[in-house]
Amino acid sequence: MNLLLSLIPALPLASAALLLLYGRHLTRSLVTTLGVGSIGSAAIVVVLLATQWTATAEPLRVQLWQWFSVGSFSVDIALYLDQLSLIWLCTITGIGFLIHLYSSEYMAHDSDYSRYFAYLNLFVASMLLLVLGDSLLLLFLGWEGVGLCSYLLIGFWHQESANGAAARKAFIVTRAGDAAMALGLFLLVAEFNTLNIQELLAAAALQWERGGTMATLACALIFTGAVGKSAQLPLQTWLPDAMAGPTPVSALIHAATMVTAGIYLLARLNGLYTMAPNVLFAIAIIGVATSLMAACAALAQTDIKRILAYSTISQLGYMFLALGVQAWDAGILHMMTHAFFKALLFLAAGAVIECLHHEQDIRNMGGLRKRLPVPFWSFVIGSAALAALPATAGFASKDLILLRAWEVAGDGTWLWGVAALGAFITALYSFKLVFVVFFGEAKTEATHQPGWRMAVPLIVLCLFSIVGGYIALPLADVLPLPSHEPAHGTIAVISAAIPIVGVFVAYLLFLGRQVSVEALTHSPAGLWLSGFWHGGWGMDRFYALLVVMPYTRVARWLRNEPIDYLVAMITGTAVFFNGVFGASQNGRLGRYVTVMVLGLLLMFLVLVMGVAA
Amino acid sequence: MSLALFYLAAAVAVGATVLALTRANAAHALIYLIVSLLGVAVLFFLLGAPFAAALEVVAYAGAIMVLFVFVIMMLNLGEESQREERALLNFRHWRLPGLLTALLLAELVYVMGNSVSPIPSDAVLPKQVALTLFGPYVLGVELASMLLLAGLVGAYHLGQHFLARDRGYNN
């Protein structure tokens, strides 16, 4: 069992190393076998391990070796398996395998085929290390690794400078969060002298007081890291631009796995966060605000991938809301179902883009439901799950979150209200997408159908998007779950009905044309609002003003090397005095003799006065 | 008697030096300098150093100054150079050197000229000089010979091109 656990991150890592070093010399089929096969075999190993392990169900720790030891502080490279990491393992390897399979067809015409798979495998390996890490330092290693791979993959088509800029933006914005997280880790080390997660949880329960400053500070800093990685307010500006990468990358990294790293982190450190209720409340507020804001922004987008990107941000907000109200199981369930239907949506979008020859603007699409049946049904099922229509996976998880939010004492009502509003808008934009792209008159013709390697993952994910919500997650041993069932009655009915209303309104606006969309959007308020939402609530401009402009100003000023100027002043002074003193050497012998005589005179004067005295 | 002679010889030496240093014509200046040296030779004789006096006339005035004369003749400094020199002999160029020299002289005289201690008139004979020279000072003799060798080689090298190549030198 130890060997199986060690194999899980090792397989993708070895494949990545091979592909990085020798990928260019291997044939395409070999690269595909390596790239897809490594994740596939990792998935098989996960299944084997799960069947073996659930028999005992004791947390499994495999220490590989000691990383370093400084004084009394030591860190091991050790893998830790329990139910929480098992859920993530299944998600990462399962959806990862499907997306790798899909990529082998999507990227088939690309010249950098092996580089793509190398980076993608490296990403999966880092993500696996992240969820399997026994200590926060190993988790942080995986955290940085996925950030690096995200950068590499967003800027994959680096010949276009805009892609490089998007990659840099992603890296820098998440870096801001990572820096805060590192500070949080330092605080924890200073406090407990260990970064081993289990030891930390035990020590925190004993040493920290509930709501104390140290707890609040450390948890807030670590949460900031999660804000960056999971694209919440205010660090969410990188995710829409990250759509510059290939679509399977968007599916894997920015929908199903990397952005859920923040959720994993908070769930893993739940013992710390229960000691800081202020931080939990802040998490809930940020989550719900982000979900509403991103939903509105998604409504005003025209690029199919950007709609899905803002949708991801919005759904992550829901997960954070769940964590913030301590409905841990709801948050994790939503993570899993979201992985299913968001990956489905992205892959279907990729199929649409591919078959329309890289057309991404939805205003140029239409009437595709007959031409592209598989993507059409994928979109319908995926959007239904996204909107949380009953009998889908999304319904199970999102409704759970809404009801748990309602239960919160005092603030529950308005938390539920904002979340419900967000759900309404979610249904609105997701079905707007479906109606605009697949119904109506065709504006661009589809040239070919997606092949089996793209269709099979879509079909599998469709299945999971329907039934995935009913997978019982065995989290009771790991997380402090609420002891009672969520609320029933009126509020449950209302929560279930809201998405249906949203779909109906979308039908009215975009399909049946009973209500004119143009009348709304072309009114002065509508125009301003849609422009504002399209630009992501002006946050890009805000950051440009606040951070980018001063920074580039300072950089430009520093380009003239002002600090060198200080040193140059010293040399300038030396040169100046050299000139001054050098003028006394005019090369004339007569002058030199005169000066010598003068000196002689002065010497004699001193002597004479000495003699006289 | 020797005192009067002393003052006379001293006057000649000083006067000839003054004249030597203020001439425009190099040859004239050299002649005056030779006269000055002769005056100093007389001074040596009066001070009881006949050997030094002889050497002064033979080596200093007779060889070194003659070398000067040869070079000046070789350089063929003509009328034009005289005119240049006269132009340079301007009173306003005297002021600073003159002042400094006067001050220096004043100091020296002040230091030395206070008491009066007479010099015995017995001569120091050449034999004694020779014994001292090749006795305690023999190392100095060797060094001086090396110095002269160096001067010889240097002068030969420096003057070689001038003699061998440049026949066409003009004023």
Next chain:
Amino acid sequence: MDTMLIPLEHVLVVASILFALGLFGLMFRRNIIFMLMSLEVMLNAAALAFIAAGAHWQQADGQVMFVFILAIAAAEVSVGLGLVLQMRRQMQTLDMNTAIRLKG
């Protein structure tokens, strides 16, 4: 021979005057020949001082020093005049104010 002996200080004063004159010439004249002549004058004055001192103490050391000074003067003059020749050849003038390449 005579009861009127020469006072040492007077001789030294004469030597000082000659030395000062030589110095004056060195500072004042611009022609290199005259500067060399001034140097000779100064050396001569120093020799006079040595001789006077040797006579005062009735030792031969003064004259010995005079012989050395003579050797020095000879070497210096020969090399100096060689330099004069070179200067005349390269700069076509004997003005010391043109030989200022070592300035600054």
